[in-house]
Amino acid sequence: xxKKKITRWVEALKSVLIVLLAVSAVYLAYRTLLMSxxxxxxxxxxxGASAEVGDQAQSExxxxxxxxxxxxxxxxxxxxxVQYDRETCDEQFRQVANLLREALGGxxxxxxxxxxxxxxALGVSGGAYPGQEAGGxxxxxxxxxxxxxxxxxxxxxxxxxxxxxAPDIAVRRLILAADGEGAALYYRNEADGACWACxxxxxxxxxxxxxxxxxxxxxxxxxxxxxxxxxLAGDTxxxxxxxxxxxxxxxxxxxxxxxxxxxxxxxxxxxxLSFPDSSSIYPGTDRDQVIRSGGDTLRISAGGVVSYKxxxxxxSRYQVASEAARPTLYEAAEACRALADGTAGAMAGSARLxxxxxxxxxxGWEIEFGYCLDGAAVQVGDExxxxxxxxEGSEITQFVLQLRTYADTGERSAVLPEEQAMAAMAAMxxxxxxxxxxxxxxxxxxxxxxxxxxxAATAQSKN
Numbered sequence: 001x002x003k004k005k006i007t008r009w010v011e012a013l014k015s016v017l018i019v020l021l022a023v024s025a026v027y028l029a030y031r032t033l034l035m036s037x038x039x040x041x042x043x044x045x046x047x048g049a050s051a052e053v054g055d056q057a058q059s060e061x062x063x064x065x066x067x068x069x070x071x072x073x074x075x076x077x078x079x080x081x082v083q084y085d086r087e088t089c090d091e092q093f094r095q096v097a098n099l100l101r102e103a104l105g106g107x108x109x110x111x112x113x114x115x116x117x118x119x120x121a122l123g124v125s126g127g128a129y130p131g132q133e134a135g136g137x138x139x140x141x142x143x144x145x146x147x148x149x150x151x152x153x154x155x156x157x158x159x160x161x162x163x164x165x166a167p168d169i170a171v172r173r174l175i176l177a178a179d180g181e182g183a184a185l186y187y188r189n190e191a192d193g194a195c196w197a198c199x200x201x202x203x204x205x206x207x208x209x210x211x212x213x214x215x216x217x218x219x220x221x222x223x224x225x226x227x228x229x230x231x232l233a234g235d236t237x238x239x240x241x242x243x244x245x246x247x248x249x250x251x252x253x254x255x256x257x258x259x260x261x262x263x264x265x266x267x268x269x270x271x272x273l274s275f276p277d278s279s280s281i282y283p284g285t286d287r288d289q290v291i292r293s294g295g296d297t298l299r300i301s302a303g304g305v306v307s308y309k310x311x312x313x314x315x316s317r318y319q320v321a322s323e324a325a326r327p328t329l330y331e332a333a334e335a336c337r338a339l340a341d342g343t344a345g346a347m348a349g350s351a352r353l354x355x356x357x358x359x360x361x362x363x364g365w366e367i368e369f370g371y372c373l374d375g376a377a378v379q380v381g382d383e384x385x386x387x388x389x390x391x392e393g394s395e396i397t398q399f400v401l402q403l404r405t406y407a408d409t410g411e412r413s414a415v416l417p418e419e420q421a422m423a424a425m426a427a428m429x430x431x432x433x434x435x436x437x438x439x440x441x442x443x444x445x446x447x448x449x450x451x452x453x454x455x456a457a458t459a460q461s462k463n
Contacts, residue, residue: 060090061337061353062159065375066146066237067092068220070123071212078212079123081220083146084243084375084437086352096143096211097160099203103176103185104157104166106202113186118195119224119234121177121186141208142177146237148377149356149370150190155333164330169196170358173235176200178208188235231422233434243437244412245449246374250441252304253347253405265347269306269403272342273298274317303443304403306343310395318396327394329365333358335396336367336389344369344386349405351378356385364391373406376437376449380404404441413448421451 067089068081082088113121123142147156153166175186183203188195224234254269256262270279270291279293287302296317299307310317320327320335327335333355345353351371359366368385371378380386380402390398416424421435433453441447 059159059337061355062156063090063093064145065089065148065372068144068237069212069215070142071215072123072140078215078217079220080215080218081237081239083237083239084245086374089375099143099207100145100176101160102202103200104153105161105163106200107166107185107198108201110196110198113195113197115195118186121175122222141212142175143211145174147172148372149354151355152329152358154330155355155358158330158334164328168329176203176208178205183208228419229422231426231431233432236435238418242417243415245376245415245437247409247411247413247446247448248350248373248406249409249445250404250406250447253403254300254304269343272346306401306403309398316395320391320394320396322394329358332365332391333367336391339396340369340387344401344403347403347405349407351406353386364393366390371404373439376439378439378441378447380441409446415449415451425453
């Protein structure tokens with residue numbers, strides 16, 4: 001073979017190699033997007049594969065009520081935020097649940113961070129990511145999640161993946177952020193308000209960059225970013241559009257006037273509570289109903305409050321499944337969640353249950369769930385919760401269910417603009433608190449939302 005033919009062969013091989021490398025690069029880029037479940041993220045396109053990501057979660061109880069995504073490069077800053085919109089928030093979370101789940105499963109040692117680093121992790125407009133000087137030109141990406149309640153990381157991890165690999169630290173807000181050095185999960189400890197950061201070995205910066213590459217800015221900000229909102233807790237999210245919360249009808253689901261319908265619901269409730277058809281039912285005081293089975297007693301008030309209490313060691317009706325002698329917090333919370341979902345949750349109509357808190361006691365845990373309407377908490381009566389459980393040892397020994405059902409009336413109510421609500425807070429001595437919408441259910445036929453300042457928020461220092 002002469003020299004010219006050899007040269008032509010070499011050039012041809014080079015061309016083939018270039019094509020193969022290009023195809024490989026495209027494949028790897030696509031694979032990164034596929035693994036993160038974020039093709040077309042925040043760009044308005046529905047992706048069938050990515051929409052299934054969030055469905056792997058065991059329970060919607062773990063889903064956030066607020067999400068914000070921030071992307072920043074040298075030439076562009078954009079943030080998209082959503083709150084008080086359950087449908088949109090759920091749709092977006094389905095696409096990133098995989099990232100949060102993987103991050104929780106691969107956390108490194110935590111380090112405490114100050115408020116300025118927490119703010120930078122949120123992606124301050126025009127600012128720098130933690131550890132990087134402003135104007136460095138490096139890409140940045142962050143995902144912000146607000147769970148509404150105080151949720152232990154172990155429980156969140158368990159509900160998203162089935163494995164409680166994270167610590168039992170209770171959090172409400174998390175930030176999954178990426179910079180030139182990798183990715184980290186930031187969280188605020190609800191017990192003392194301290195902020196922490198953990199590098200994650202599983203989620204890559206490239207996956208988060210892919211998440212924000214098509215983000216469209218909708219003007220969402222956090223209160224700490226603008227001086228006009230200095231009277232609010234810094235984590236308060238504010239959108240450009242004024243909230244117009246839905247009005248919901250509210251009722252006791254067992255309060256139907258038709259006896260047949262009420263009896264059917266009562267049977268379904270007793271079945272979900274593992275009380276058989278052979279249970280004895282008789283009237284108690286104050287129009288209560290008393291149900292007995294095998295030494296266990298349920299009481300159902302005329303207002304739809306279901307209560308149960310057993311003597312330690314005398315009943316095994318509500319055992320907490322565990323491979324160990326003592327259940328983990330996740331196992332206890334999951335047992336309570338399943339019972340709450342099958343009862344209060346099944347009758348809640350438009351409302352969803354969320355975990356309000358899980359408190360350790362000397363003998364176990366007290367675990368509460370609340371109702372949530374379109375991302376806003378519902379305060380039921382004086383107690384506030386939808387369901388409260390006491391776990392002692394390896395069994396649920398007490399619970400109270402406040403049964404309510406809600407339906408969208410198709411109407412909306414007006415609320416004060418955030419700045420006016422902030423002024424009202426200052427007049428009441430609540431300056432520096434978080435501002436959020438909530439419903440109050442005192443037994444009326446409908447509930448409307450209004451601005452509230454949660455006690456936990458006023459106790460925290462501003463970011």
